[in-house]
Amino acid sequence: MKKIFTESKTFYGFQDKEVSDETLIELYDLVKNNATSFNCQPLRIIYIKSKEAKQRLKPFILETNLEKTMNAPITAILAMDLSFFEDLPRNFPAMDVSFLFKDNADFTYQTAFRNSSIQGGYFIKAAHALDLGTGPMSGFDNNGLDEEFFSDLNWKSNFLCNLGYGDEDQTRPRASRYEFDEIVKIL
Numbered sequence: 001m002k003k004i005f006t007e008s009k010t011f012y013g014f015q016d017k018e019v020s021d022e023t024l025i026e027l028y029d030l031v032k033n034n035a036t037s038f039n040c041q042p043l044r045i046i047y048i049k050s051k052e053a054k055q056r057l058k059p060f061i062l063e064t065n066l067e068k069t070m071n072a073p074i075t076a077i078l079a080m081d082l083s084f085f086e087d088l089p090r091n092f093p094a095m096d097v098s099f100l101f102k103d104n105a106d107f108t109y110q111t112a113f114r115n116s117s118i119q120g121g122y123f124i125k126a127a128h129a130l131d132l133g134t135g136p137m138s139g140f141d142n143n144g145l146d147e148e149f150f151s152d153l154n155w156k157s158n159f160l161c162n163l164g165y166g167d168e169d170q171t172r173p174r175a176s177r178y179e180f181d182e183i184v185k186i187l
């Protein structure tokens with residue numbers, strides 16, 4: 001299991017092999033049980049799989065990310081629901097905390113962004129645990145994409161993630177990582 005932390009790499013290309021819907025369901029089963037504040041679970045996922053859906057996505061992708069996105073078997077939109085707090089009575093029955101978010105757009109946004117990003121990290125590692133390769137991307141037009149896919153929802157895109165069975169020839173050599181002593185303090 002440690003290998004998914006020590007040996008995983010970002011993939012810029014994928015094998016010509018479909019990712020089944022069963023695998024996508026299994027992937028979410030791994031993501032969903034992990035922690036978020038107040039168990040708020042703001043992450044929402046749209047899988048862009050069909051040619052038609054990829055064409056809808058295309059105008060919003062940064063030029064440098066375009067080819068790999070159009071060629072990936074799936075591009076996941078990892079988004080956050082800014083109305084997540086409406087479900088807190090169901091998701092956090094220990095106490096009613098939805099009042100913290102009502103009329104507090106800044107706190108709501110920060111909580112949604114923090115927790116959907118953490119869930120995005122769970123998503124990437126869960127994909128690796130299922131032997132899928134990932135290519136996360138923040139290079140796209142968030143507002144344009146949101147208008148195209150979420151115009152009737154209170155959702156905002158966080159990041160995109162190309163997904164498939166990775167092509168080992170389409171990765172980069174591991175770049176420098178900080179050593180423990182460089183970035184960690186034990187006080």
Ligand SMILES: Cc1cc2nc3c(=O)[nH]c(=O)nc-3n(C[C@H](O)[C@H](O)[C@H](O)COP(=O)(O)O)c2cc1C
Binds near residue numbers: 010065136138171174
């Ligand atoms: C949130 C996030 C956004 C990223 N955005 C892009 C992107 O827009 N385009 C791209 O080519 N790579 C993108 N990357 C990939 C990183 O550059 C890559 O993961 C990093 O260089 C480490 O490479 P490695 O995983 O192969 O060790 C992104 C990664 C993350 C986690």
